[in-house]
Amino acid sequence: MKIVLDRPRCEGHGLCEEAAPQLMHVDDDGELVLDREEIDEADAALANAAARVCPVAALRVE
């Protein structure tokens, strides 16, 4: 499974980082960095939680 970021849509609200700090973080410039894009079954719930809280629907898991 893979986390996909629609970068132009991301506004840096940072709620995804709060939901899944193991998988992503907002850097010092306020840009979202996906620390892990390819994820396994064990991290699927976290990744889905991060995608779900994005207020502008910029993240998805596929």
Next chain:
Amino acid sequence: MSTPPTSDVDLFADQVVLDPCPVHAELREQGPVVHLPKNGVYALTRYDVIRGALADWESFSSTSIAFNPMANQALTGTSLASDPPAHTRLRATLTENLSPRALRGLKGRIEAKADALVAELVEQGSFEAVDALARAFPLEVVADLIGFTGHVRDNMLRWGQAAMQVLGPMNQRTAENFPIAGELYAWCSEVTADDLAEGSVGRGIFDAEARGAIPEGTAGHIIHQYLGAGVDTTVAAIGNVVALFAAHPDQLDLVRAEPSLIPGAFNEVLRFWSPVNVWGRLATRDVDVEGTVIPAGAQIAVLLGAGNRDPRHYDDPDTFLVERNPVDHLSFGYGPHGCAGQGLARLEAHAVIEALSRRVKRLVAGPEVRVPSNITRSIEELPVLEVIPA
């Protein structure tokens, strides 16, 4: 496939806009979509269909967010009322100066302002919370941020309220507010960089126009959206913070004991009393919603507050619980049109909650006064009779 159930509810009747929860519950139980002939709309009532519709801009267009054609006409070409791909560029310019990224430097100043204001009110011992806090704080923050001075600063609240009221159906409230919303519109069509304070975000928008990042003549539109969308809603949210903490001292105690609950407490305030009662969309085609069909061209009424109280999504939804942390509430909308100012709203509200929870042990409030309003649901007056300091 069938047609949705019908109800003779009037969403904009005084008693409904003042206290929408009972009507929302009734409609939600009738079905996920309910046809309301009195308003000429199809109402979305349940959490899942609302969130789904907000994400699906291809079926649910934003070209009809208002419930009268004049307001929709006036909003044509703005970020608020456009669909991708045109929306995408407008949105980027709108959020360039408003995203959490752009606002990072402001946090300390906003917190200091909130703390000074709350300290002064606690010192007074009693105060009228809506004027002295819910209106005063966002007005000051937004005015300083955009760079408003003089008569614009004095008119921000009137203009911001009117900009929301005119989104309603052609009732008396809408008619009375068109001239006031027109004052804002006229000012925004003539505003120049020199009218805004140096170094402000408003100046930044004119700089963007000067370097060609946005089309010539559109800076005023963006300033219109900041003021129209960002004042009345934030005033409502902060008034609700005070009223709900006064009414639920046990919940204030929880936040006082554990400051990490502050963001979750704000989410719960927004979920429990949505500042925006109803918002519009337009069905671009026949849309199948859980087995019923909304016909192409239908005006949609998105009942954000009804979704926020849907027991299919939130356990015990009619109870105010700061530990719930409903991060996926619908009060900021969702998806491409998700509230562009939510980062600023969070900065403001978190600062107010933090200052209140640190300085106040208990708020004793008198009865709240509400007046009917088409779109925004807010408290008009809230007397705080006694403050028990921390």
